[in-house]
Amino acid sequence: MATDKHCKNELAAPSADQCMDHYGCIYENNHLITLMVDPADGSIVDANRAACSFYGYRLREFRKLLITDLNGGQEDDTGSFLDRALPGGKYRGNQVFHEHHRLASGQHIDVEIHTGAMRILGRDCVYTVIHDISERMRSEKRLRESEERYRDLVELCPEAILVYSGGTILFANQRTEKLFGIVKEELLGRSIDDFFIEKPLSSSEYNKLKAMSGIKDSFRIEQRFIRRHDRRVFDLDISGVPITYNETATLQLVCRDITQKKKETERAVRLQEQRHAVGFPLEDKAVLDKLYIPANTLSGDFFIFHRISDYEVLGIIGDVAGKGISAALSISALRVMFMDSLHSGLAPVEILQDLNRRAIEHMGEDYIAGCCFHFDFNRGMMKAAAAGINEFMYKPGGGEGMRITVKGTPLGMFAGSTFEQTAIPFQAGDRFCFYSDGMELLFSSDELCREYEYLQGKIAGSVLQDDCTWLSLLIT
Incomplete structure (x- = not known):
């Protein structure tokens, strides 16, 4: 009988105090920035130490705020916090979205928000984990600006420039139209071999353009080509250098027409x-x-x-x-x-x-x-x-x-x-x-x-x- 009683005690539901102790241990000691949000009105029910340190609010100050106060009450095209955390007004698994928040100091930051449903002590809450992605956003912005400058620069170049990967043209500047005899938009997604025939037909150097493996350094070759649609012969000086384009390992090819020079x-x-x-x-x-x-x-x-x-x-x-x-x-x-x-x-x-x-x-x-x-x-x-x-x-x-x-x-x-x-x-x-x-x-x-x-x-x-x-x- 003593043994049965002991087993029943082990299987008994934890007390409210035990739940709060367990919750507090996990929640407070979590290094992730975490907020508990009331799904009814968006008020902040609780914030852990990481959240208080990050935003610069004390816990009692947090509890006076709505989650929308952190973004200045602004809504974007995707709707409010609750619209995205509870699409359709219902729990639909974990949600991930971005917002622009303001710290207590007035500093603005970009955040990525992960939400999920949690019930604690009989109360439904939106469990909210926040990641600071300001540096990532700045890096992405710099990358976009760099790519825009790259595009502007290569469009001004007097030589034909291609970005080429795995046999496919990913980018072409305006000058390529004269060389290929076709508008540059029609080059994208196609191979150089669709437009030119090598002369002579075998060239170990030209094979570098068809596969990315093994190309770590810049190279330069001269090759004679025949344009397919009009059989015009071109002598090209091709300079290649490995670059990263749209997060893809590619080759940048500068094609200089040296036919007249030859x-x-x-x-x-x-x-x-x-x-x-x-x-x-x-x-x-x-x-x-x-x-x-x-x-x-x-x-x-x-x-x-x-x-x-x-x-x-x-x-x-x-x-x-x-x-x-x-x-x-x-x-x-x-x-x-x-x-x-x-x-x-x-x-x-x-x-x-x-x-x-x-x-x-x-x-x-x-x-x-x-x-x-x-x-x-x-x-x-x-x-x-x-x-x-x-x-x-x-x-x-x-x-x-x-x-x-x-x-x-x-x-x-x-x-x-x-x-x-x-x-x-x-x-x-x-x-x-x-x-x-x-x-x-x-x-x-x-x-x-x-x-x-x-x-x-x-x-x-x-x-x-x-x-x-x-x-x-x-x-x-």
Whole structure:
């Protein structure tokens, strides 16, 4: 019997005091901001310590307030607190919504409210947990403003810009319409492959655009495409960088149309090849062997021969600053200046002095390294002056090659530059080798006197660090 009585006591309902003690322990010690609200009128029945600390009200002050007092009594499009806590006037599970509250200090904050029904001591209440989301809202606002600035910025960009992820276009600026030949709204949600065909059809670099995996750094590729609807060919320079767009890992692609630039480069290459295909002006006086290998598409190296008479030739070998089209333009300008400098005299040192003056006047900081030489086959004398390319090789017939050094700074560097000139008598069987800096990076002095076939074979298996130009003149 004692045992049965003990079991019945254990199963007996807790007393009101026990309920209040249990409720108070959980409620008061909860670090979450918690309010108890009367669903009949919205009055605040109770507030825990976290709520008092957060809002700055004492408990007795809280109990004089309505829940709507915390938001200034304002209602928004979604209705009042009770409308959202008790949709339809009935309990329908937990509800979550946002409001704009004011603290006792007058500070305004954004809050996220979680509500649920609770019955305590025979009284129905709306159990209300409040989270301060002010910082989150500020962050979201900054993000929205940042995205708006991003959109404004990219719309002003003169290049086509896409945001691309997993094979799908998520964003396109106004400039893409000209490239794709379609309004940008019709690009969204589609793939680049819907509009362009690759040429060539396989490209490991282009596969980067089709999958996000493994792309952590920016990249840049050049690719030729054919636009599907009109078969127009485009050469594109594509710069890609991983970005987060709308909370999604994406690629931002800047597509620059370089079709015209590529055509100009190809014309410049053909022009360079034509100019460097020339032979020695006095073919009966010397045999010319030459190597001309650009490190890139266009070379900054050049050489020029000018026939003065039936027994005299003036020449120059050099390297202009810069690469590509700018280097090609500088070479064209230099050819004109070189011909004009012939009026200053025929001695190499006089040519370089006049070219230095013209380079300072017209070339800015585009310095020119060069070596100018003059062959007089009547007298059997070679004269050379240097401006940055300060050595060449002389190999007497049947003898060992000798490196000849001549001092002189690059053209256009200093207004008062002085240039040395050296004179070497020659006869049939002697050989002179003039070369640009790129050759010095690959060959020793002894090798630079070797035959054309040897040099060509070694260059073919090398990675060029600079343009390579080599001229060999065998006196006959």
